[in-house]
Amino acid sequence: MTEQIQNSTSSEPAGYDPAAIERKWQARWVERGTNDTDLAGAARPFYALMMFPYPSAEGLHVGNLFAFTGNDIYGRFQRLQGHTVFQPLGYDAFGIHSENFALKIGTHPAELIPRNIERFGQQLRRAGLMVDWKHELSTTDPRYYKWTQWIFLKLLERGLAYKKKGAVNWCPSCKTVLANEQVIGGECERCGTQVEQRFLEQWFCRITDYAGRLLDNLDWLDWSESTKAAQRNWIGRSEGAEITFQVIDRFAFAGSATVSAGQSGETTARAVEVRVFTTRPDTLYGATYLVLAPEHPLVSDIVSDEQRAEVEAYRERSAAQDLVSRKVSKEKTGVFTGAYATNPVTGRPIPIWVADYVLMDYGTGAIMAVPGHDERDHEFATKFELEIVRVVAGPDEDAHTPVGDDAHTAVTGARLVNSERFDGLAVDDAKRAITAWLAEHGAGKAVTNYRLHDWCISRQRYWGPPIPVIYCDDCGTVPVPEDQLPVELPFVEDFKPDDTGISPLARVESWYRVPCPACGKEGRRETDVSDTFLDSAWYFLRYPSSDRDDVPFDPAITRKWLPVTSYIGGNEHAVLHLMYSRFVTMVLKDMGYVDFEEPFTRFRAHGLIVKEGAKMSKSRGNVVIPDQYIEEWGADTFRTYLMFLGPFEEGGDFRDAGISGVRRFLDRLYRAVQDARREGAPDEAVLRKLHQTIRKVGDDTGRLSYNTAIAAMMAYMNVVKANDRAPHVAEVEPLVQLVAPFAPHLAEELWERLGHDRGVFDSGWPTWDEAFIAEDLIEMAVQVKGKLRGTIKVTKDISQDAALAAALAEPGIAKFVDGEIRKVIFVPGRLLNLVV
RNA sequence: GCCGGGGUGGCGAAAUCGGCAAACGCGACAGACUUAAAAUCUGUUGUCCGUAAGGACUUACGGGUUCGAUCCCCGUCCCCGGCACCA
Numbered sequence: 068m069t070e071q072i073q074n075s076t077s078s079e080p081a082g083y084d085p086a087a088i089e090r091k092w093q094a095r096w097v098e099r100g101t102n103d104t105d106l107a108g109a110a111r112p113f114y115a116l117m118m119f120p121y122p123s124a125e126g127l128h129v130g131n132l133f134a135f136t137g138n139d140i141y142g143r144f145q146r147l148q149g150h151t152v153f154q155p156l157g158y159d160a161f162g163i164h165s166e167n168f169a170l171k172i173g174t175h176p177a178e179l180i181p182r183n184i185e186r187f188g189q190q191l192r193r194a195g196l197m198v199d200w201k202h203e204l205s206t207t208d209p210r211y212y213k214w215t216q217w218i219f220l221k222l223l224e225r226g227l228a229y230k231k232k233g234a235v236n237w238c239p240s241c242k243t244v245l246a247n248e249q250v251i252g253g254e255c256e257r258c259g260t261q262v263e264q265r266f267l268e269q270w271f272c273r274i275t276d277y278a279g280r281l282l283d284n285l286d287w288l289d290w291s292e293s294t295k296a297a298q299r300n301w302i303g304r305s306e307g308a309e310i311t312f313q314v315i316d317r318f319a320f321a322g323s324a325t326v327s328a329g330q331s332g333e334t335t336a337r338a339v340e341v342r343v344f345t346t347r348p349d350t351l352y353g354a355t356y357l358v359l360a361p362e363h364p365l366v367s368d369i370v371s372d373e374q375r376a377e378v379e380a381y382r383e384r385s386a387a388q389d390l391v392s393r394k395v396s397k398e399k400t401g402v403f404t405g406a407y408a409t410n411p412v413t414g415r416p417i418p419i420w421v422a423d424y425v426l427m428d429y430g431t432g433a434i435m436a437v438p439g440h441d442e443r444d445h446e447f448a449t450k451f452e453l454e455i456v457r458v459v460a461g462p463d464e465d466a467h468t469p470v471g472d473d474a475h476t477a478v479t480g481a482r483l484v485n486s487e488r489f490d491g492l493a494v495d496d497a498k499r500a501i502t503a504w505l506a507e508h509g510a511g512k513a514v515t516n517y518r519l520h521d522w523c524i525s526r527q528r529y530w531g532p533p534i535p536v537i538y539c540d541d542c543g544t545v546p547v548p549e550d551q552l553p554v555e556l557p558f559v560e561d562f563k564p565d566d567t568g569i570s571p572l573a574r575v576e577s578w579y580r581v582p583c584p585a586c587g588k589e590g591r592r593e594t595d596v597s598d599t600f601l602d603s604a605w606y607f608l609r610y611p612s613s614d615r616d617d618v619p620f621d622p623a624i625t626r627k628w629l630p631v632t633s634y635i636g637g638n639e640h641a642v643l644h645l646m647y648s649r650f651v652t653m654v655l656k657d658m659g660y661v662d663f664e665e666p667f668t669r670f671r672a673h674g675l676i677v678k679e680g681a682k683m684s685k686s687r688g689n690v691v692i693p694d695q696y697i698e699e700w701g702a703d704t705f706r707t708y709l710m711f712l713g714p715f716e717e718g719g720d721f722r723d724a725g726i727s728g729v730r731r732f733l734d735r736l737y738r739a740v741q742d743a744r745r746e747g748a749p750d751e752a753v754l755r756k757l758h759q760t761i762r763k764v765g766d767d768t769g770r771l772s773y774n775t776a777i778a779a780m781m782a783y784m785n786v787v788k789a790n791d792r793a794p795h796v797a798e799v800e801p802l803v804q805l806v807a808p809f810a811p812h813l814a815e816e817l818w819e820r821l822g823h824d825r826g827v828f829d830s831g832w833p834t835w836d837e838a839f840i841a842e843d844l845i846e847m848a849v850q851v852k853g854k855l856r857g858t859i860k861v862t863k864d865i866s867q868d869a870a871l872a873a874a875l876a877e878p879g880i881a882k883f884v885d886g887e888i889r890k891v892i893f894v895p896g897r898l899l900n901l902v903v
Numbered sequence: 904g905c906c907g908g909g910g911u912g913g914c915g916a917a918a919u920c921g922g923c924a925a926a927c928g929c930g931a932c933a934g935a936c937u938u939a940a941a942a943u944c945u946g947u948u949g950u951c952c953g954u955a956a957g958g959a960c961u962u963a964c965g966g967g968u969u970c971g972a973u974c975c976c977c978g979u980c981c982c983c984g985g986c987a988c989c990a
Contacts, residue, residue, distance in 0.1 A: 292908080293907050293984070293985080296906055297907075297985045297986085299907095299985095300905085300906060300985055300986040300987090301985080301986070305989075424988045424990095425988080425990075426988075428989090429990075433990095435990085436990085437990090441990070442904090444990085446988095518986085518987095518989055638984075638985085642985080675984095680914095711928075712928095717908085717909080719916085720916095721915095722914080725928070725929055727928095727929080728929060729928080732928090766919075767919090770919085772919085774916075774917085774927085775916095775918095775927080777927075779926090781927055788944095848923040850923085850970080850971070852970070853971040879957095889970090891970090898922050900922080
């Protein structure tokens with residue numbers, strides 16, 4: 068039976084066999100070195116970078132392949148345009164994700180990761196990516212992380228890495244601290260467990276020093292708007308003022324600080340100040356109380372004896388609460404400290420409260436409350452019956468009415484009231500005027516605050532680069548000398564993290580006991596490893612220099628190839644990898660190691676692929692594994708389908724049913740080239756369509772509009788096919804070049820069959836001729852009162868009068884023109900609109 | 904609540920500058936080829952009314968500007984993503 072079928076098909080002419088063609092060309096690309104880049108000699112370098120994957124045990128996900136294919140098409144297109152394109156790929160193989168999976172299946176990551184990388188490599192090669200594998204890298208390679216550690220040392224040298232004890236995010240499941248960026252809605256980015264707060268000593272990077280630059284540069288970066296918006300939100304700049312309130316002293320805390328002489332009685336003037344941050348200094352006259360965060364160190368200094376017990380109880384309660392329930396909006400709580408401060412402009416005493424709606428880790432950890440004009444303060448003041456004063460009024464509002472049930476937060480058109488000499492000023496002017504007044508009187512200054520926090524980079528885990536520091540009783544914290552890098556991660560059989568907040572490496576005495584590099588006395592290695600995002604914050608610098616062991620990146624090569632020409636990746640890294648990379652690059656620039664401060668001048672976020680309208684997830688069981696589709700349809704069809712199912716930057720809906728249309732297109736292309744004739748002349752009309760198609764495919768591919776580029780090629784194929792005669796070579800040959808970025812194997816095969824020795828990717832992009840594109844006769848739309856009533860076939864450059872005459876000659880159009888034509892709108896070559 | 908992106912046929916989608924809405928593909932229907940099926944090829948396919956010719960309506964909803972609006976403006980609703988007691 069099987070034989071019969073084989074016999075009957077073998078008598079037919081051989082059809083398009085993707086498996087054979089793809090095998091052939093993947094082998095030939097390796098033989099010919101087609102994808103190797105001449106980095107030193109390139110005349111027009113083009114660095115087409117895609118975010119590298121972490122090699123998960125599940126293998127390559129269709130989402131990875133969607134992103135990589137989009138990048139690959141762009142790279143191949145740029146190559147056809149005459150650039151020397153460098154498209155490297157590597158593996159982000161350190162980190163909690165890899166380690167957690169290793170723990171789950173009980174395999175050591177040192178064994179698991181190479182296996183996964185092997186499998187990824189096979190899958191990626193099978194997908195036909197134009198990757199220069201000579202520059203493959205893995206962050207777990209000591210040759211790589213030697214330089215990750217070097218970067219840490221540079222940060223340390225520059226004072227941008229520091230150790231501090233503070234409140235940090237602790238994931239009880241991953242048993243490590245996390246950066247703020249890795250906490251999504253109070254949950255661990257990796258495992259979804261609710262994050263706890265712990266007080267631990269950790270390594271941080273001073274990314275906040277770069278907040279302004281990170282934010283300002285976004286204005287000129289050519290990035291997807293969504294990515295820039297996410298970074299702006301995350302950095303969160305607020306312009307405002309810091310205002311100092313003097314605490315009114317009482318005997319309650321006399322003796323705990325400097326007491327100025329000469330004062331009599333029980334009150335002494337003491338310099339206890341509360342600094343607050345506000346974006347609304349204009350409302351200072353309406354500040355009727357102050358609030359300190361429960362953790363604020365000043366609380367215990369100022370609290371009165373009568374209130375001390377109550378305040379301490381409140382502070383303990385709030386400390387016991389986890390981050391999430393505290394941050395979730397709920398009923399306001401707080402206690403009075405018994406202390407008062409002076410409002411610097413009114414001179415009036417105002418009470419100082421402690422409440423957990425004020426956060427210690429933003430601004431100064433203290434606020435001036437303006438219940439008339441801030442919703443939270445209003446809610447709090449209403450509950451605790453604190454004074455509410457109106458100091459801003461809109462054009463139609465009575466300055467003397469009580470503020471009412473809600474705070475008045477509107478600022479447009481609003482002017483100050485009840486603010487003495489500042490009355491009548493518009494809000495913006497008042498901000499400036501009051502800030503200036505405060506500065507003059509030493510009670511405040513203009514301040515810019517950022518939401519961004521320093522980047523916590525230490526991890527109490529095993530699978531990462533050890534932080535290259537040695538502690539010595541005499542010398543303190545000593546950096547590992549550069550010539551002793553890398554500090555290799557030792558093989559540890561039991562790498563399980565535990566609850567202690569101490570890294571697994573701290574259990575390996577033979578590893579951490581080392582002499583101090585400074586004095587030679589016994590020292591102890593840092594046993595935390597660094598965040599995986601430090602690995603990925605510089606990998607783009609390493610790729611072009613991955614063959615060098617003496618430097619992290621070669622200066623000449625780096626000057627030639629960086630910044631990255633085009634970067635494509637997912638928006639899930641908008642505030643993680645993309646921001647850390649920018650930070651590290653800025654530091655390297657400031658230290659003179661590179662001559663640019665933005666690593667990716669052009670970044671495009673690709674969309675997400677869903678499966679039949681639903682998000683893909685393991686729990687739903689609807690994850691598309693590329694292998695089976697590539698097996699069934701071929702890599703070229705699969706690539707092209709992925710790009711056809713929706714706009715690349717928006718993603719799309721993966722449906723099995725849609726693939727056949729793309730395959731049909733490639734089948735037709737294959738047959739058309741098989742059947743193409745050399746004799747005779749090409750068809751004029753087909754050539755005209757061809758030139759239009761060349762232009763459109765080039766334009767669309769250049770702006771990542773792959774779905775419409777493919778549609779244009781399909782439409783052209785339909786025109787070729789509609790011709791009764793076999794197509795002429797001149798009609799299909801350029802189409803092979805157009806389709807090459809999308810279906811590279813098929814294009815190579817057809818290109819070879821058309822008699823070319825050199826590969827299609829070195830053939831250049833076909834050119835189009837304006838003269839061919841211009842159609843002599845066009846269909847001009849004719850509207851009557853803006854409604855389409857017909858079309859007229861006219862010459863492209865027809866005059867208004869001639870077009871009008873032609874239109875009125877059509878009975879179908881003329882019947883709508885019953886009265887006098889009042890006006891004629893004429894768009895040459897496009898449209899005629901008659902207004903009656 | 905603030906910021907960003909969206910909402911168009913049965914489905915995925917297109918319309919790059921305010922100028923013929925629905926390109927391209929899937930699906931569906933009909934036909935050719937076939938003993939039959941698959942594959943392939945051809946045609947039809949936004950909705951409603953109409954036998955037809957033809958007509959009316961249609962880009963989430965309500966207004967506006969314009970000769971003309973999927974596109975610009977105002978208001979409302981919904982979906983996706985980011986931020987969020989951030990002062």
